[in-house]
Amino acid sequence: MAVRGRLLDLNVSPDGEGIELWLREEDGSVRSHAVRWRPSIYVTGPESELERLARAFERSEMVEVREDPGGRPVRALRIRVGFGERREVAARIEELGGYRSLRVHNVDVPVLQQFLYENGVFPTALVELDPRSGSLRALDSREDLEYDVGWIRTAQLEVFPEAGGRVPSFDDRLREVRVVACGEEAVLDGDEVSVLEGLAGLLARWDPDVLLVRGGDQFVMRYLLHRARCIGMKLEMGRAPSRNRPGPPEVYWSYGRVYRRHRPFRLRGRVHVDPENSFTFAHTGLHGVIEVARTCVVPLHDAARYTIGQCMTSLQYEVAHRWGVLVPSKPTRTLYLRLSDLLLMDRGGLTLDHRPGVYWNVAELDFQSMYPMIMTRFNVSAETVNCSCCATDGIPIPEMGGHTCRRNRGLVPEAIGLPLRKRLAYKRLIRSLGPADSAVYKARADALKWVLVSSFGYLGFRKAKFGSRLAHMAVCAHARAALLRAVRVAEENGFEVVHGIVDSLWVRREGATEEDYARLAAEVEEATGLPVNLEGVYRWIAFLPSRTDRMRPVNGRYFGVTIDGRVKCRGIEARRRDTPDLVREMQLEMLGRLARARSPEELRDAALDCIGLLR
Structure with missing residues (x-):
């Protein structure tokens, strides 16, 4: 008999024979169900060698796939291998082929995600499982906006050791545990035995699906298990016993900063989220994590810890599986350009210098998700740039020359299409509701925004499996053309262009109203084919000069106040991470005083008042 339920979590089965x-x-x-399954790798090469290789593997079959999203179908050997054996088997196969004739694919696709792709399901989906055959299917869609998450029970856990030093250690006795769940709060204190037994009892009684533990990956979860072992108690934080190997944290460099990510502590049957080890949770909360898990087809546990680039990768892997495209072990596209071509093509986004000063009645027009929209609108992907099928009638690329394909959808545009559609739909819902009613939609939209932010950079990333620097440059070329077209439309309607940065344009016209600016945004959208939003109308805005040359602008550094009293600033000390709190608070106080000004005279008086504050 088929079983229906919400897919909370999944893991490799303890016997290593399935999921x-x-x-x-x-x-x-909440019940567990074992499904017999093994991950696959694919081998391409001469058919004679594939047939010989097939005889060495019991679980193998010949299938028709494509090595490249824009390529023709080829025959490949699909091999089912054991968990944890893919890299070893792939290395042996490549060695057998002399590292030339046999190519191994799908080695890097995470096994749990591969299982989700193959079965067409995703976390929190309503699914139907046939326990006998192991067949699994989703009964709802990733496209859904109004999906149910009310069935997810959440508990928040705080642990307080008797710290013997400045940094807690495993040798410190457990003093207190606080648990908040189901609208109740429990404080457990006393001796360690009663605290740990009380914690086990609360987990059994409240039976949460998600456990929020600050510092759980770094220290807390392993600390609790260690203290339980010290008193001879077997403590299970999940719904079934699990094993987590200790190991050093991962250290990586990104945008000039060093990041440290601790090894995750995974539970069986219960999702553990460490707010200190989760970018998505820190910015968007649990609703954002769930949205990323559903949209990007990533288990909830991983969605909480993945970088935005890893989430984008999962979107591309899912499309590749659906289209029958293999994932290469290494990026295969290289680009060699003459210096003259490089100077023409690799120019980034367009920035229009402003004249430093204070401007009144200025509107800011923003292209919504500009780069992702360009990638979908103009079908920009590695395999669609300068395709052979549209040499004479393709979509032209401005300035660069060349074209993108009109006939076949690109893998990257297909991958980002879903999060882009959903984010725009969530933003429409947010605008139609009040702040209190739209908080969940805002968290979901913000989570998708972070994923989409990575789509453009990942297109040109040297390690991206489906990336291309030429495609990356093509997106920039379309962006420059769109901003220039927006400038022309504004000037034709009598507006003065004050400033422009890549996807934003500041314009003004004497006596213009908010409705005038909204009509201009609609005209720019019609002219460019890209969605444009009237971000706001500023009562006044100050664009800042260079400290070394008062006549030279510093793009991206400004502050101002909108007609509804909101202060917006970019690039100044109040926005920087490395600014001392004293300086930040002083600047915010100054901005608050300046925001009250409603005329140039009042603004001048407020500025003089701020100078007094500085002294």
Whole structure:
């Protein structure tokens, strides 16, 4: 008999022979179901060698796939391998082929995500499972906006050791545990035995699906298990026993900063989220994590810890699986350009210098998700740039020359299409509702925004499996053309262009109203084919000069106040991470005083008042 339920979590089964699914079933209980399954790798090369290789593997079959999104179908050998064996098997196969004739694919696709792709399901989906055959199918869609998450029970756990030093250690005794769940709060204190037994009892009684533990990956979860072992107690934080190997944290460099990410602590049947080890949770909360898990087809546990680039990669892997495209072990596209071509093509986004000073009645027009919209609108992907099928009638690329394909959808535009559509739909819902009613939609939209932010950079990333620097340059070329077209439309309507940065344009006209600016935004949208939003109308805005040359502008540094009293600033000390709190608070106080000015005279008086504050 088929089982229906919400897919809470999944993990490799303890016997290593399949996947263990955890479903919130229709009667409200959470149960595990084992599905026999093994991950696949694919091998391409001469058919004679593939047939010989097939005889060495019991679980193998010949299938028709494509090595490249824009390529022709080829025959490949699909091999089912054990968990944790893919890299070893791939290395042996490449060695057998002399590192030339045999190519191995899909080695890097995470196994749990590969299982989700193959079965067409995603976390928190309503699914139907046939326990006998192991067949699994989703009964709802990733496209859904109004999906149910009310069935997810959440508990927040705080642990307080008796710290013997400045930094807690495993040798410190457990003093207190606080648990908040189901609208209740429990404080457990006393001796360690009673605290740990009380914690086990609360987890059994409240039975949460998601456990929020600040510092859980770094220290807390392993600390609790260690203290339980010290008193001879077996403590299970999940719904079933799990094993987590200790190891050093991952250290990586990104945009000039060093980041440290601790090894995740995974539970069976329960999702553990460490707010200190989760970019998505820190910025968008649990609703954002769930949205990323559903849209990007990533288990909830991983969605909380993945970088935005890893989420984007999962979107591309899902499309590749759906289209029958193999994932290469290494990026295969290289680009060699003459210096003259490089100077023409690699120019980034367009920035229009402003004249430093204070401007009144200025509107800011923003292209919504400009780069992702360009990639979908003009079908920009590695395989669509200068395709052979549209040499004479393709979509032209401005300035660069060349074209993108009109006939076949690109893999990257297909991958970002879903999060882009959903984000725009969420933003429409947010505008139609009040702040209190739209908080969940805002969290979901913000989570998708972070994923989409990575789509453009990842297109030109040297390690991206489906990236291309030429495609990356093509997106910039379309962006420059769109901003220039917006400038022309504004000037033809009698507006003065004050400033422009890549996807934003500041314009003004004497006596213009908010409705005038809204009509201009609509005209720019019609002229460019890209969605344009009237971000706001400033009562006044100050664009700043260079400290070394008062006549030279510093792009991206400004502050101002909108007609509804909101202060907006970019690039100044109040926005920087490395600014001392004293300086930040002083600048914010100054901005608050300046924001009250409603005329040039009042602004001048407020500025003089701020100088007094500085002294």
